[in-house]
Amino acid sequence: NAASDKGGGIAVNGGLLLLEECDVLSNNATTLGGGLATTQAGALANVSASRLRFNRAGHAGGGASNLAALWLQQTDVSNNSASLGGGLYNYNPDSTKGAPAPRLTAVDSNLTGNVADGGTSPNIAGAALYNDHPGAAGGPPCSVVLAGALLRDNVARGDDVRSASASAGATIFSPTPSVVYELPAPLGHSVGLAYVCQKVDCIGSDANTC
Numbered sequence: 001n002a003a004s005d006k007g008g009g010i011a012v013n014g015g016l017l018l019l020e021e022c023d024v025l026s027n028n029a030t031t032l033g034g035g036l037a038t039t040q041a042g043a044l045a046n047v048s049a050s051r052l053r054f055n056r057a058g059h060a061g062g063g064a065s066n067l068a069a070l071w072l073q074q075t076d077v078s079n080n081s082a083s084l085g086g087g088l089y090n091y092n093p094d095s096t097k098g099a100p101a102p103r104l105t106a107v108d109s110n111l112t113g114n115v116a117d118g119g120t121s122p123n124i125a126g127a128a129l130y131n132d133h134p135g136a137a138g139g140p141p142c143s144v145v146l147a148g149a150l151l152r153d154n155v156a157r158g159d160d161v162r163s164a165s166a167s168a169g170a171t172i173f174s175p176t177p178s179v180v181y182e183l184p185a186p187l188g189h190s191v192g193l194a195y196v197c198q199k200v201d202c203i204g205s206d207a208n209t210c
Contacts, residue, residue: 061089
């Protein structure tokens with residue numbers, strides 16, 4: 001399947017999507033969410049025991065992009081690609097307009113073999129996950145929670161590798177390190193980049209920040 005904008009496989013424009021034991025394979029979107037995309041505030045996608053694989057987005061979120069709420073549980077996000085966020089992309093286009101901040105949660109899930117290949121973007125980063133616009137003009141940051149996740153063999157590559165350094169985070173990237181997202185204890189280790197990691201194993205991936 002292919003989409004000229006967002007959500008090559010599935011686009012969630014509002015309401016609730018429940019996806020269980022499903023394969024979302026080999027889809028393409030020209031901008032966001034090769035496999036799946038939540039496209040506006042109020043949309044919720046709950047994905048469990050499923051596989052997002054071999055999907056492609058021209059800009060960001062090869063496996064999935066989230067502009068609202070995305071919950072992944074026991075789900076495999078693998079071998080997807082995009083310029084930014086080869087696996088997952090979390091983004092708030094309305095961070096200054098009072099919209100709820102997007103929230104992405106991945107529990108007991110795998111992010112493996114995803115590629116951020118840069119394309120024409122100067123920010124080649126976030127092979128597994130790119131957390132964009134984590135708050136502007138005092139607005140709330142986008143939030144990401146990873147619990148019991150495996151990040152393995154994710155790669156950022158391209159002509160301009162300024163953002164694919166250890167400091168910027170080729171595997172997990174959030175562009176505003178001054179923003180700290182606080183969650184109630186005991187959710188684990190906050191790294192000060194608007195995401196929280198708990199029992200996350202990073203193996204063979206580029207420049208892990210978590």
